[in-house]
Amino acid sequence: MLTLDSFIKSIDYLPPMPRNTTALINLLDRPDIDVDQVVELISYDPALTAQVLRLCNSAFFGGAPASDIHEATVRVGFNEILQLVVALGTATLMRPQQKGYGIEAGDLWKHCVTSALVGKLVAVDCQADASLAFTACMLHDIGKVALSRSLEAKYDEVVAETKRCQSPMLVVEQKLLGFDHAEVGGRLLQLWNFPVQLVQAVQFHHNPAASPQHRELAAYAYYGNMIACFMGFGCGLEALAFQGRSDALEIIGTTPEQIPGYMAKAFYAIRDTEALLCFPF
Amino acid sequence: MPAPSLIGIGFEHRVVVGLAELAVSNNPSAVLTTYSLGSCLGVAIYDPVVKVGGLLHAMLPDSSIDRAKAAAHPGMFLDTGLPALLREAFGMRADKRRLRICVAGGAQIMDDGNVFNIGGRNRAAFAEFLRRENLRADAEQVGGSVNRTMYFSIQTGRVTLKVSGLQNELILC
Numbered sequence: 001m002l003t004l005d006s007f008i009k010s011i012d013y014l015p016p017m018p019r020n021t022t023a024l025i026n027l028l029d030r031p032d033i034d035v036d037q038v039v040e041l042i043s044y045d046p047a048l049t050a051q052v053l054r055l056c057n058s059a060f061f062g063g064a065p066a067s068d069i070h071e072a073t074v075r076v077g078f079n080e081i082l083q084l085v086v087a088l089g090t091a092t093l094m095r096p097q098q099k100g101y102g103i104e105a106g107d108l109w110k111h112c113v114t115s116a117l118v119g120k121l122v123a124v125d126c127q128a129d130a131s132l133a134f135t136a137c138m139l140h141d142i143g144k145v146a147l148s149r150s151l152e153a154k155y156d157e158v159v160a161e162t163k164r165c166q167s168p169m170l171v172v173e174q175k176l177l178g179f180d181h182a183e184v185g186g187r188l189l190q191l192w193n194f195p196v197q198l199v200q201a202v203q204f205h206h207n208p209a210a211s212p213q214h215r216e217l218a219a220y221a222y223y224g225n226m227i228a229c230f231m232g233f234g235c236g237l238e239a240l241a242f243q244g245r246s247d248a249l250e251i252i253g254t255t256p257e258q259i260p261g262y263m264a265k266a267f268y269a270i271r272d273t274e275a276l277l278c279f280p281f
Numbered sequence: 282m283p284a285p286s287l288i289g290i291g292f293e294h295r296v297v298v299g300l301a302e303l304a305v306s307n308n309p310s311a312v313l314t315t316y317s318l319g320s321c322l323g324v325a326i327y328d329p330v331v332k333v334g335g336l337l338h339a340m341l342p343d344s345s346i347d348r349a350k351a352a353a354h355p356g357m358f359l360d361t362g363l364p365a366l367l368r369e370a371f372g373m374r375a376d377k378r379r380l381r382i383c384v385a386g387g388a389q390i391m392d393d394g395n396v397f398n399i400g401g402r403n404r405a406a407f408a409e410f411l412r413r414e415n416l417r418a419d420a421e422q423v424g425g426s427v428n429r430t431m432y433f434s435i436q437t438g439r440v441t442l443k444v445s446g447l448q449n450e451l452i453l454c
Contacts, residue, residue, distance in 0.1 A: 102446025159447070166426075168391060226390065230399050231340065232300065232319030232428060237446025240319065240426035244392030256396045260341045263399070264350050264357065267301055267340065 001178040007150075008187055014093075014146055020045050021089025022192055024082060028132055029195035035078050039070045042085060051088055052081065079131045083120070086135050087113055093145050100151030100158070101144055101236035108145070112138050114233040115224030117269040121262060122223055126252050128216065136201035136217050137224035139194075143185030143202070150177055162238040169241045170206055182206050208248045219251040227262055231270075293434070298336045301357035305335035305369040309436040316430045317445065318386030320400035322359060322407055322423075323431045325383050325454075326366060327438040328375035334435045335375075337366045341399070342406035359406040367414075382411070383420040383440050383454040385429045400424065420454035 002010065020041050027033050027041075042049055049069055056072040057065040061080075066072035073081050094109035101108075119137035123130045151158055154176055161172045173180040186203025197214040201221045204211035208218035222245060229240050249256060298304045298315040306313060313336040315323050320340075327334040337356055344351035344358035355361040371377070384407060389400035404423055411417060420440070422429065428445035431453070440453040 166391075226397065229390065230320040230397075232317035232321055234319055234428055235317075235445065238426050239428045239445055240388045240390045242390055244390050244394065244397045246394055246396045249396075259397065259399065260343075260346050263340055264347055267350075267354075267357065270300075 004179040004183055004187060007177075007179065008146075008184070008191065011146055014188075017093060017192060018045065018048070018089045020048060021086060022194070024085055024089070025135055025194060025198065028082070028129075028135060029197070033078075035073055036070075038078065038082065039073055042069050042081075048085065048088065052084055055084055056081075082131050083116070083134045086138050087116065090138055090142075093142065098144055098148035098236065100148035100155060102155070102159075103144070103148070103236035107235035108141060111225075111228050111233050111235045112141060113273065114228040114231065114266070114270055115140060115221070117224075117273060118227040118262060118266045119220040119224035121265055121269060122252065122254065123220055126254070128220070128252070132197065132217060133220040133224075136198055136205075136221045139185070139189065139198060140202050140205040140221040140225055141181065141185065142188060143181035143183065146184050146188060147173065147177065147181050159237060162241060167241070168206075168243055169238055170243075180206075206242055207245065208251055209245070215251050219248045222248040223252065223254070227259070227266055230259075231263055231266065233270075298338050300338055301340055301354045301362075303335060303337040303356040303362055303366050303369070305333065305366065305373060306435050307331065307333045307373050311435045313433040313435065314431065318388070318429045318431070320386070320388055320403060322384060322386045322403040323429070324359075324363065324366065324407065325431065325433045325440050326370055326375070327381045327433075328370065328379045329381065329438050330376070330379055331374045332435060332438070333370055333373045333375040334433055334438065335366045335370045336431065336433050337362045339363075339403065342402045359403060359410065363407070363410045377414075377416070380416065381419045381438065381454065382416060384418055385422045385431050385440075385442055385453060387423040388426055388428065389424065390426065422451075422453050 023041050056076045061076050066075050091109050095106055097105040116134045116137040119133040120130045123133035170180045182203055186199050189199045197217050200211045200214040201217035204218040205221035208215050208222050211218040292310055293312050294310055295314050296311050315338040322339050324337045339359045339362040341358050344361045351358050351361045355365040387400040387404040430443040432441045441450045442453050443450045
């Protein structure tokens with residue numbers, strides 16, 4: 001059985017995260033974040049520029065059409081632009097089918113966008129950094145993209161094991177591979193030099209209390225993932241086979257009674273975004 | 282001019298019932314479909330005599346958390362969605378005494394403390410509604426940790442389920 005490090009080294013099929021997305025996510029970490037720097041980064045990528053402009057000029061944002069990214073950023077708001085870029089930038093990685101998890105094309109990305117919208121809603125109410133929560137939720141399952149191919153060859157075993165022992169998917173991954181998608185995701189982000197809070201949020205998104213320094217951000221990722229699964233935006237085999245963690249709610253100061261309210265709010269956020277990002281649900 | 286009828290030519294047309302929506306039909310070529318239920322509950326009702334069927338995709342048990350949202354989207358909650366579903370079906374001459382009812386979804390995460398049990402609460406709200414209305418479910422495939430998609434043929438009344446990650450569909454009723 002491979003170790004986590006040797007597995008990560010052996011990955012030769014993972015499409016890279018667009019460089020601009022990585023650079024933008026790194027900016028999240030900086031207190032002196034500069035709009036011009038963000039505009040410059042987006043401008044390097046003509047396809048991304050076109051997409052961002054199309055979205056900013058859509059009916060969702062309204063107002064007079066913006067003709068360049070700088071104008072769009074000023075009009076729509078810096079954080080909104082950043083979240084759009086993260087969502088669009090991760091699409092390349094997350095949209096393909098993930099056979100090892102029984103995930104159809106498009107479904108993982110849809111799951112992550114839904115999680116991110118929920119994480120942002122909760123973070124705004126808790127007066128936390130909404131863009132950071134959005135990004136942590138957007139990235140939380142990135143390890144699945146790396147692990148899918150390894151599990152694909154063992155898919156019958158995965159199905160049999162999840163049915164047989166009714167254990168969380170994380171445990172099945174550990175048993176069959178020796179590591180799980182949360183660990184792999186965290187390590188990938190570390191290799192890509194992502195900020196440490198995002199590394200830990202992804203690594204501990206199934207057990208936020210275990211995060212050494214960034215329990216709160218991990219708890220937003222946990223919350224977003226959970227609500228997305230409740231609402232049917234979980235994906236693949238045994239999508240809801242993960243542990244309920246009431247301590248994750250305590251970390252961010254929410255209660256179980258608030259869950260239905262956030263599901264109802266998320267319904268509207270998803271509908272708005274559906275029109276924006278063109279995914280029907 | 283009405284659209285030409287495809288009935289009898291073997292065409293089916295898929296009517297997607299989205300999250301928090303409901304639909305009722307007496308068009309034999311319609312296949313009411315609702316995707317990926319998660320903890321939500323999919324409820325299908327059918328009167329085989331007049332061949333009227335309805336499908337609801339409800340997210341939550343109880344509309345008291347937000348009456349305004351319930352008014353705008355009765356299908357979001359079971360306590361508003363189920364009466365609306367029945368009302369629509371009765372409006373198309375379905376008879377309560379002949380109704381066949383089947384239900385799927387209500388999945389849940391692994392939760393020893395029963396803290397996060399939205400799926401279970403949805404199932405309880407459904408059972409309570411049936412009890413109050415003196416109705417019963419003819420088939421159910423609920424709970425567990427899987428996502429389910431429902432396909433409901435108005436022509437045959439048959440409801441089939443697709444479980445996420447698995448190839449085969451199974452017949453619910």
